[in-house]
Amino acid sequence: MPDVLKFRDIAIASGEKKKTYMAVTQTPGGQPLGFPLMVVNGKKNGPILLVDGAVHGDEYESGEAIRAIWRDLDPGALAGAFVGVPVINVPAFEAGRRANPIDGINMNRIFPGKLEGFISEQLAYYFYHEILIKCDMVIDMHGGGIALAISPTVIYREIGSDELQARAKELAYATGVDLVWKGGGKWGGSINVEGMRAGKPTITVELGGEGRCLDEFVLAQRKAIENVMKYYKMIHGEPELPKERIIAPGTFGFSTKGGLFRTTKQLRDLVKKGEVIGTISDLFGEIVEEIKAPHDGIIVSQRTFPTIHAGEWTVYVGTYRIEKAG
DSSP states (O other): OOSEEEETTEEEETTOEEEEEEEEEEOTTSOEEEEEEEEEEOSEEEEEEEEEOOSSTTOOHHHHHHHHHHHHOOTTTOEEEEEEESOSOHHHHHHTOSSOTTTOOOGGGSTTOOSSSOHHHHHHHHHHHHTGGGSSEEEEEEOOTTTEEEEEEEEEEOOSOHHHHHHHHHHHHHTOOOEEEEEOSOSTTSHHHHHHHTTOOEEEEEEEETTOOOHHHHHHHHHHHHHHHHHTTSSSSOOOOOSEEEEOOEEEEEOSSOEEEEOOOOTTOEEOTTOEEEEEEOTTSOEEEEEEOSSSEEEEEEEOOSEEOTTOEEEEEEOOEEEEOO
């Protein structure tokens, strides 16, 4: 680990704690536009951990967790460096929307970005090239945003060399999150896929949502990050790891009709193939579509925002197996 960390024109010396704004362009009114950067460069040698939040602007819990950790970290006791970007997508955050309202782009589909592209592509470019590739491992934090509720889930990708995949799995398990989604490279352009393609162990932690920023979700995200820091001996303490994990890959079901979405299921409920797990009703209260479980599995995430358009996410059912820890 270098004595001085450099992210574009921002330098953070060993033992220094800094919060600043990395401006990469400007708004039409001349205000700087970029993202906040919160770094603690420890006195002791160790890994450089990047933790990001709000690549989707309506996911708030991660930013609060990152800010809280930064405030409490002591650079004199820290081994390695904590690099926090609590809000990557500032325009989407300001609008309280998943996508950037300026160009309508979902930023988590366009990494590593483009220097000569739409504003979302430019922001993605600077985050990827000036921050991500300079770090050793990456935790990409997400939540359900306004429309969804997500049971605490950690995602790692089987991309790249066997060694890289093993390191990503180890990082995922170090979070202490007991519901695990193992995937491939389907979501190209996302941080967790492109981070892996860059040779960096990269995982995603998903939890919370419903358009809220509840303390319980913030604390759960903070615990996952600090478990990782304890596991890699960046901070003192032992990580709290589960005795068993639920391995639950799967996919969301999509609606084919618009209307009012309702479900009686709860997160982590077990369901059977063909079981009705949600309904969509019209303005007269007549059911126009039943959402059925595509297979036996466990409810990992589900829509909580009632108004639904055709082609939107409804319920994520994971196929699952129990894996003993150790």
